[in-house]
Amino acid sequence: MRKTVIGVMGPGADATKRDIENAQLLGELIAKKGWAVLSGGRNTGVMDAVSKGAKGKKGLTIGILPDDDKTKFSEALDVVIVTNMRSGRNYINVLSSDIIIACGMNSGTASEIALALQSQKPIILLSEDEESKIFFKKLGGNLVHLANNPKEAIPIIEKLLENQK
Numbered sequence: 001m002r003k004t005v006i007g008v009m010g011p012g013a014d015a016t017k018r019d020i021e022n023a024q025l026l027g028e029l030i031a032k033k034g035w036a037v038l039s040g041g042r043n044t045g046v047m048d049a050v051s052k053g054a055k056g057k058k059g060l061t062i063g064i065l066p067d068d069d070k071t072k073f074s075e076a077l078d079v080v081i082v083t084n085m086r087s088g089r090n091y092i093n094v095l096s097s098d099i100i101i102a103c104g105m106n107s108g109t110a111s112e113i114a115l116a117l118q119s120q121k122p123i124i125l126l127s128e129d130e131e132s133k134i135f136f137k138k139l140g141g142n143l144v145h146l147a148n149n150p151k152e153a154i155p156i157i158e159k160l161l162e163n164q165k
Helices: 017-032 045-056 086-095 107-118 130-143 150-164
Strands: 005-009 036-039 061-065 079-082 099-103 123-126 144-146
Touching: 005 017, 005 045, 005 086, 005 107, 017 036, 017 045, 017 099, 017 150, 036 045, 045 061, 061 086, 086 107, 099 107, 099 150, 107 123, 107 130, 123 130, 123 150, 130 144
Parallel strands: 005 036, 005 099, 036 061, 061 079, 099 123, 123 144
Antiparallel strands: none
16 A cells, blocks of 8 residues: 655755754654655755654655755655756655645745645645745635644644545
8 A cells, every 4th residue: 555645845954943843743743644754855954854753753754856966865764766856856746745744934845835736736834934824825725724833734634635535
C-alpha cells in the first residue's frame, strides 16, 4: 500500500524561529501518523527541521533538491531526489504530495502554494502572516485551510485524506 505523502514547504535560510519550531513538531506528528514527509530537502530552515522532526520519530523523509550540491542536503533525508531544476522543482514537490502544508512564508513558499492551487491540491497554511492567509484563502477558496499550530493541522489532514478516498 502506498504511503501518504505530506509535503511541508517553507522558508530556508530566512525561516523564523517559530517556523523552525513548527516544522520540527509537524515532522514528529506526521511521522507518528505513519505518513511520509516531503520537503525541499535542504539542510536549512523548515526543510531541515521537518525532516529532523520526522526522522526523530522514525518517519520516512523525502527531499526534492534544487541542485546537486551534497553539502546542502539535510542529513535527516531517507530519499534524496536530485533535480538540478532550481525552483522548477517546486512543481515536483506539489505534484508528489497528497496534501501540502505551508509552514511560514517567503516567495518560494508562495510559488509552491500557487502551484498547488493550480493543481487542485489541498493546502494548510501555518503562518503568522495574516496578509498571506487572506490572500491565499481568497485565491484558493475551499482548497486553503488555516491552522494556528501543528497540532491543529493534523485533524485537518485526516479530514482531507478521508475526503480524497
